[in-house]
């Protein structure tokens with residue numbers, strides 16, 4: 001299942017595979033809550049969107065870039 005286009009990458013973590021897309025600040029037009037730290041990602045802040053490479057994309061999550069990168073060094077959330 002290849003849906004990878006420019007700006008997206010695929011990453012295998014301790015909790016499985018994810019597609020990661022980096023969102024630039026100008027494209028961040030909504031407030032999201034980061035599952036890594038439970039804080040809001042304000043409008044205009046560059047961040048990442050991740051979802052499973054399989055499935056229908058309904059499991060997308062918006063993370064602070066730093067929280068996503070730290071995630072792999074924490075205990076995985078099963």
Ligand SMILES: [Zn+2]
Pocket residue numbers: 034035036037038039063064067
């Ligand atoms: Zn966060």
